[in-house]
Amino acid sequence: MRVDGDSKIVISDFYSGCNLDCTFDFDPDFDIDQSAFSVTGGEILSISLEVDSVDMLIKPIDEIVNIIIDTNLEDGDFSGVSVSVTEVTVESNLDPVMRIDGGVDQIVKFAPVPVFFEGHQSTPREEIVKYEWDFGDGAKAEGFNAAHVYQAPGTYTATLTISDAAGNFETVENTVIATKRSTVYYVKNAGNDNADGLSYETAWRTADHAFRKRYNLGDEVLFTPGETFKLENPVDLSSFSNIYGVLFGANNSSKPATINVQFDSGYVFPNARGMSDITFSNLIFNMNGSTLMQATRGQSILFLDCILNEPYQGFLMQGDVKGFFIIRCGINHSTGIQLYSTGSRIAILDSKFNFSENHIAYLEVVNVGVIVNNTFAYPTFGRHAFRLCGREKPTTNNVWIVGNKITGWKSPGQTRFNWMLVHIAPNVPGKNQIIKNIHFKYNTIRNGETLLNIGNVEDSEFRENLLVTEDTYTGGRRIIIGSKHHFDTRPCKNCLFTKNIAVVTKVDEGVTSLFSIQNYPGHSGLEFSENTLLCYGGLTRFMWFETPDMLNGVNSHHNHIGAMGQDAQRIDLDVDSELFQIGGRFVGGLRYTLAEWQDSCSLEEGTTVE
Amino acid sequence: MKYSVTYDAYYEDEGDLWTEEGCGEPDCKYCTKRPSRPSLRTQAVKEEDEAYDD
Numbered sequence: 001m002r003v004d005g006d007s008k009i010v011i012s013d014f015y016s017g018c019n020l021d022c023t024f025d026f027d028p029d030f031d032i033d034q035s036a037f038s039v040t041g042g043e044i045l046s047i048s049l050e051v052d053s054v055d056m057l058i059k060p061i062d063e064i065v066n067i068i069i070d071t072n073l074e075d076g077d078f079s080g081v082s083v084s085v086t087e088v089t090v091e092s093n094l095d096p097v098m099r100i101d102g103g104v105d106q107i108v109k110f111a112p113v114p115v116f117f118e119g120h121q122s123t124p125r126e127e128i129v130k131y132e133w134d135f136g137d138g139a140k141a142e143g144f145n146a147a148h149v150y151q152a153p154g155t156y157t158a159t160l161t162i163s164d165a166a167g168n169f170e171t172v173e174n175t176v177i178a179t180k181r182s183t184v185y186y187v188k189n190a191g192n193d194n195a196d197g198l199s200y201e202t203a204w205r206t207a208d209h210a211f212r213k214r215y216n217l218g219d220e221v222l223f224t225p226g227e228t229f230k231l232e233n234p235v236d237l238s239s240f241s242n243i244y245g246v247l248f249g250a251n252n253s254s255k256p257a258t259i260n261v262q263f264d265s266g267y268v269f270p271n272a273r274g275m276s277d278i279t280f281s282n283l284i285f286n287m288n289g290s291t292l293m294q295a296t297r298g299q300s301i302l303f304l305d306c307i308l309n310e311p312y313q314g315f316l317m318q319g320d321v322k323g324f325f326i327i328r329c330g331i332n333h334s335t336g337i338q339l340y341s342t343g344s345r346i347a348i349l350d351s352k353f354n355f356s357e358n359h360i361a362y363l364e365v366v367n368v369g370v371i372v373n374n375t376f377a378y379p380t381f382g383r384h385a386f387r388l389c390g391r392e393k394p395t396t397n398n399v400w401i402v403g404n405k406i407t408g409w410k411s412p413g414q415t416r417f418n419w420m421l422v423h424i425a426p427n428v429p430g431k432n433q434i435i436k437n438i439h440f441k442y443n444t445i446r447n448g449e450t451l452l453n454i455g456n457v458e459d460s461e462f463r464e465n466l467l468v469t470e471d472t473y474t475g476g477r478r479i480i481i482g483s484k485h486h487f488d489t490r491p492c493k494n495c496l497f498t499k500n501i502a503v504v505t506k507v508d509e510g511v512t513s514l515f516s517i518q519n520y521p522g523h524s525g526l527e528f529s530e531n532t533l534l535c536y537g538g539l540t541r542f543m544w545f546e547t548p549d550m551l552n553g554v555n556s557h558h559n560h561i562g563a564m565g566q567d568a569q570r571i572d573l574d575v576d577s578e579l580f581q582i583g584g585r586f587v588g589g590l591r592y593t594l595a596e597w598q599d600s601c602s603l604e605e606g607t608t609v610e
Numbered sequence: 611m612k613y614s615v616t617y618d619a620y621y622e623d624e625g626d627l628w629t630e631e632g633c634g635e636p637d638c639k640y641c642t643k644r645p646s647r648p649s650l651r652t653q654a655v656k657e658e659d660e661a662y663d664d
Contacts, residue, residue, distance in 0.1 A: 382633040382640040
């Protein structure tokens, strides 16, 4: 048997003999061409595949599949019978779909070229366990969406490979062409705004002058790396509405240029409407309490290697911007929301957002997104580190949120950790908000009261996240399913919580509940499996249901609950602890040990406590 | 959807809706220092507070 490059399994050395049970290690979902099989002296009635019921996501490879060939031969007729097989080709049903920048056939743009790759439309989605991207320039990524910046001019072939649990794979590719820019304007401290700017010798001097010109497609405005420029006034809106294909800053530079904003309120780029293929690269903006821009109705806007220090608000995209890329950027110490979006194809990669007197990321709409390997840290109390909402149009869906660090603290003047760090739920009443297909994986959420709260979330997966807090607040519910938060909401449906690990320490007096199912009836298709809760003292609930009817639609099994710590007086968590609760608040209600819980509602099969 | 700097919240003209207020904890300094937000049907928001239409 071999697997060729097209993910076709070809059986070329079929077991031959009268024993008609043969074993193979391919995916039993495949269809086999039965005409390739023949049996001497008999007729094949049917061929079927049998496999033990296993979780293919846990043990994806080498499951034994029996091929059962049913013939018209009776027991006594098997003497001398053999099975002959012509080449059997078993084709996978994987169908990879790659969309670039929303569905264009080919991208030809000036470098650096940001590209949003969508793979989430590949099918069958439930069978795909891995999406691998090779961008063709040496860089790679994983995820049902990805984003990449082609910094050097060239022609690149991007490849998406999707794989199923059995290791079968299919690929699809597309081409991206990054071209060299045509005209470069130079800006240097020793320049002259009356010069033409077209060479380093005839460079301009001020940022105000450099941002004032009306540029053409393909222009580059090169602020000399390492130098600092003042910006005395907001950029005239006539320069920045409907502007196309311009690069500000320096591409591929090891040193950034710095823009010191001299005014302390308003926008640096007011009314930034209709920008298309605009790049800011290698720029530090010392914002002095101003806001950079509020981009509306634009597309393919890239911030690459940029830092905003002390803004009021940071990167704002509004009005369904299509293609907003924040890559290797940072925002430090804002007084307002650092990152806000209502947009499509939002890519936030490898960036750091730290310290805000408001939310860190407030993503009101992310209609297809990839949010990977970022830090969202230190919002003020009462605000979120990471907020994802939804609207009916455009909706929030197909967002890949992987490998981020989301960190809370006791913000100045507070004695408690942040009240809620990650909140994925509606933010406006009465708007029929929808949040679908969120993959929230391998993130670390640290130091908050509620670490994760979801509402109106459907068809989503929360896998292998690490949740750690030293919270001492008495009301800690670490993962809430059923956000209410003042707004009309709907139940969560078809969400998987698996292999998450929560470590909660120093819960001195109060109750900590890992999973809280609450606020409205009708949650369905919620599965909690193989999660681990380690708790140090306090009263611990693994799962709390606000009302008994919320048990419906929940499947919880094979979780692990354990106590940690050295002080025996603080460890009241053992197999006799009341780890499950229905009703009441932090105390009260009906409380159950694991054994009682299993008896009463058949949940938590395979769960252990130690 | 528009944004009001004064009230630090997003709002919808249609339906007169403000976005969330925060945690609402009585001891949250951030929540308690925020001004109450008027109904947009009875009080216009100042021009300089407005962002841009969707």
